[in-house]
Amino acid sequence: MNGLLVLIPVALGLGLIGLAAFLWSLRGGQFDDLDGAALRIFVGDEEEDAR
Amino acid sequence: MTEAAALLVERNFAVPDIRCAGCIAKLEQGLVRDRRIAAARVNFTEKRVHISCTPDAETPELISAFSLLGFEAHPIGDGPAEVDGGASDSRALLRAVAVAGFAMMNIMLLSVSVWSGASGATRDLFHWLSAAIALPTVAYAGRSFFRSAWRAVRHGRTNMDVPISIGVLIATALSLYETATHGPHAYFDGVVMLLFFLLCGRWLDSVMRDRARGGVTALLRNMGTGAMVVGADETSRWVDATALQPGMVMLVAAGERLSADGVIAGGASRIDLSLLTGESAPQAVGLGDPVHAGTLNIEAPIRVRVIAAGADTAIADIARLMGEAAQGKSRYVRIADRAARYYAPAVHTLALLAFAGWMIAGAGWHHSLLIAVAVLIITCPCALGLAVPAAQIVAAGTLMRVGVLVKDGSALERLAEADRAMIDKTGTLTLGRPVATNLDEADATVRALLLALARASRHPLSEALTRDLPAAGVTPLPVEAIRETPGFGVEAEWEGRRVTLGRPAQPTADSALATQLAIDGAPAMTVRFADALRPDAADTIAALRQADVVPSILSGDRAAAVAPVARALGLTAQTGMSPQDKLAAIARQAAAGHKVLMIGDGLNDGPALAAGHASIAPGSASDAGKNAADCIFLGDRLMPVVQAIRVARRTQAIVRQNFALAIGYNVIAVPLAFMGYVTPLVAAIAMSGSSLIVVGNALRLKGAAR
Numbered sequence: 001m002n003g004l005l006v007l008i009p010v011a012l013g014l015g016l017i018g019l020a021a022f023l024w025s026l027r028g029g030q031f032d033d034l035d036g037a038a039l040r041i042f043v044g045d046e047e048e049d050a051r
Numbered sequence: 052m053t054e055a056a057a058l059l060v061e062r063n064f065a066v067p068d069i070r071c072a073g074c075i076a077k078l079e080q081g082l083v084r085d086r087r088i089a090a091a092r093v094n095f096t097e098k099r100v101h102i103s104c105t106p107d108a109e110t111p112e113l114i115s116a117f118s119l120l121g122f123e124a125h126p127i128g129d130g131p132a133e134v135d136g137g138a139s140d141s142r143a144l145l146r147a148v149a150v151a152g153f154a155m156m157n158i159m160l161l162s163v164s165v166w167s168g169a170s171g172a173t174r175d176l177f178h179w180l181s182a183a184i185a186l187p188t189v190a191y192a193g194r195s196f197f198r199s200a201w202r203a204v205r206h207g208r209t210n211m212d213v214p215i216s217i218g219v220l221i222a223t224a225l226s227l228y229e230t231a232t233h234g235p236h237a238y239f240d241g242v243v244m245l246l247f248f249l250l251c252g253r254w255l256d257s258v259m260r261d262r263a264r265g266g267v268t269a270l271l272r273n274m275g276t277g278a279m280v281v282g283a284d285e286t287s288r289w290v291d292a293t294a295l296q297p298g299m300v301m302l303v304a305a306g307e308r309l310s311a312d313g314v315i316a317g318g319a320s321r322i323d324l325s326l327l328t329g330e331s332a333p334q335a336v337g338l339g340d341p342v343h344a345g346t347l348n349i350e351a352p353i354r355v356r357v358i359a360a361g362a363d364t365a366i367a368d369i370a371r372l373m374g375e376a377a378q379g380k381s382r383y384v385r386i387a388d389r390a391a392r393y394y395a396p397a398v399h400t401l402a403l404l405a406f407a408g409w410m411i412a413g414a415g416w417h418h419s420l421l422i423a424v425a426v427l428i429i430t431c432p433c434a435l436g437l438a439v440p441a442a443q444i445v446a447a448g449t450l451m452r453v454g455v456l457v458k459d460g461s462a463l464e465r466l467a468e469a470d471r472a473m474i475d476k477t478g479t480l481t482l483g484r485p486v487a488t489n490l491d492e493a494d495a496t497v498r499a500l501l502l503a504l505a506r507a508s509r510h511p512l513s514e515a516l517t518r519d520l521p522a523a524g525v526t527p528l529p530v531e532a533i534r535e536t537p538g539f540g541v542e543a544e545w546e547g548r549r550v551t552l553g554r555p556a557q558p559t560a561d562s563a564l565a566t567q568l569a570i571d572g573a574p575a576m577t578v579r580f581a582d583a584l585r586p587d588a589a590d591t592i593a594a595l596r597q598a599d600v601v602p603s604i605l606s607g608d609r610a611a612a613v614a615p616v617a618r619a620l621g622l623t624a625q626t627g628m629s630p631q632d633k634l635a636a637i638a639r640q641a642a643a644g645h646k647v648l649m650i651g652d653g654l655n656d657g658p659a660l661a662a663g664h665a666s667i668a669p670g671s672a673s674d675a676g677k678n679a680a681d682c683i684f685l686g687d688r689l690m691p692v693v694q695a696i697r698v699a700r701r702t703q704a705i706v707r708q709n710f711a712l713a714i715g716y717n718v719i720a721v722p723l724a725f726m727g728y729v730t731p732l733v734a735a736i737a738m739s740g741s742s743l744i745v746v747g748n749a750l751r752l753k754g755a756a757r
Contacts, residue, residue, distance in 0.1 A: 036096060
């Protein structure tokens with residue numbers, strides 16, 4: 001029973017951190033262009049350095 | 052640096068041709084080489100580019116920066132409220148889904164302990180914790196349901212949200228009471244799970260609409276267009292279409308669309324009216340002739356004195372007709388709401404019956420209420436709420452891959468019901484652009500010369516040659532000293548000889564378009580152009596007939612121009628129709644009980660597209676046409692129309708199956724709930740099980756457009 005008093009807040013806290021991270025990334029626009037994000041990995045960096 | 056950053060303006064451009072990672076790299080890295088553009092960011096999903104540029108960068112300059120990289124860009128006007136309204140809507144829904152999902156998982160964690168035998172003080176603690184998580188979640192995630200249900204009830208109607216809201220509220224209240232009185236059953240997990248699944252359905256629905264809207268915005272050209280206006284002192288500047296005033300003089304280059312109504316104040320040319328009236332032959336205009344917004348100047352630069360701009364143009368008349376025609380369509384009731392009309396009263400009656408039955412049987416009001424709530428939760432249209440959106444979003448995704456943008460779910464439902472197709476000719480059955488018809492007569496040298504000269508010009512006929520000749524394997528010959536004379540054509544030096552491509556020396560007898568290649572002044576070849584049928588028009592018509600959709604032609608063009616097309620495709624045709632005539636033709640069919648699918652592209656088709664039971668427009672259509680249509684197909688092929696109808700019908704079949712599954716599940720679950728066997732555990736299993744089955748069934752649509 002005493003273990004629960006620690007574990008339950010821990011479990012809820014971790015869940016809340018996940019939720020907060022998701023909402024933060026949503027606000028930051030990370031979910032605005034999902035198809036583009038999948039393609040960006042193919043975009044070379046070398047030219048960006050040149051600039 | 053910070054000072055410069057503060058002065059930048061943000062602009063959005065729709066670029067429909069973004070197709071791959073290479074395009075992203077090319078645009079983002081290429082655009083910033085222009086000194087006026089500080090940053091560029093591509094949004095691939097919505098096919099747009101967001102750029103930060105210095106305030107002195109004019110729209111045409113920015114567009115030419117795009118075309119230097121080989122992309123066609125259209126400025127998106129300052130209507131962010133309208134464009135982004137839907138996006139923020141689905142973002143709010145996604146937030147609600149996230150909150151409900153988080154709450155569902157944590158409450159489930161606690162509930163599993165209760166189900167596996169926690170009792171006494173531990174169970175009470177877990178129930179209280181669940182309540183602490185569930186109450187704010189219901190208040191936050193349930194808002195949209197409560198609001199919609201309240202709106203419906205206040206107007207004396209009922210929709211799917213009414214049983215949902217009642218079920219959620221009663222179940223929450225009763226669970227709270229159970230918790231307070233140390234009872235064994237709390238339905239917090241069921242309530243939150245219900246909200247989670249339903250929100251998923253809502254969110255899918257909204258994502259689908261956003262995606263199509265993004266695609267349509269990328270296709271719209273009219274917003275932010277404008278014209279070069281010549282001032283009194285012969286200086287010219289770019290004026291946006293919205294800022295054009297009567298009395299201004301526009302300089303309209305060959306190949307440019309007019310932005311306002313006016314009269315010709317200088318020069319003579321031919322005007323392509325096909326988007327406005329469906330008339331396929333270009334019209335010769337000279338000094339003093341009236342010209343209309345939306346038409347295309349094809350031959351020579353002209354000056355046009357504006358007499359009406361914006362809302363006063365001839366287009367406005369058509370827009371008014373469109374508004375009236377669209378009202379009929381808004382009366383369509385979506386299949387989920389039709390189901391809810393019967394479902395909601397049935398659910399409430401069942402719950403009441405359960406309560407009354409157990410009261411009569413002497414079970415006590417607390418026990419009876421518990422069973423009534425179990426009935427409400429188990430019948431709540433969890434699977435029903437997912438059944439329709441899940442199927443429709445999978446279908447829309449499938450169609451998007453074959454090049455059909457579906458604007459919303461109800462479009463798919465209406466498309467599936469169509470049994471008559473009325474098809475416009477110019478630009479719909481035909482390509483709506485000139486295609487050279489007698490290139491076979493030319494030898495290899497002539498073809499290579501044609502391409503070499505044509506690619507130096509933006510004239511529509513030259514562009515037709517530049518598009519079609521390389522596809523036929525022609526490579527241009529090297530020519531020198533190339534220059535273009537507006538109103539005449541292109542000339543160049545080839546092996547010391549003077550070659551020209553331009554207006555034929557003798558005007559042709561008919562009004563057909565033609566251009567002539569001359570070597571040292573001697574005509575070598577006259578290329579004739581015609582508006583060709585789409586390559587698979589005949590197959591499409593046959594496939595339409597096979598799908599039990601009866602096609603016919605509804606054209607604004609002259610009978611003489613429509614007849615060959617009608618004969619080639621074996622269709623009946625009505626010709627010379629005004630927008631009102633087209634509306635009347637659709638109304639006649641509708642009165643006879645037919646569901647008309649209107650396929651058209653022009654401004655003159657706008658009202659008919661809005662009035663048809665369902666409507667499809669090609670991607671090359673006028674903006675009015677694209678706005679009014681339910682679906683848009685891209686590319687030169689017409690077959691996507693039939694694919695869209697097939698997928699829509701498959702979708703309806705899947706939706707009906709999903710309804711049948713949901714009802715079948717209720718037939719098993721409701722008697723159990725009636726008898727009091729449905730504990731929170733059973734409810735949780737039944738709910739998630741039925742939702743998974745429904746979503747799995749919808750996923751079968753993935754390959755439906757083969």
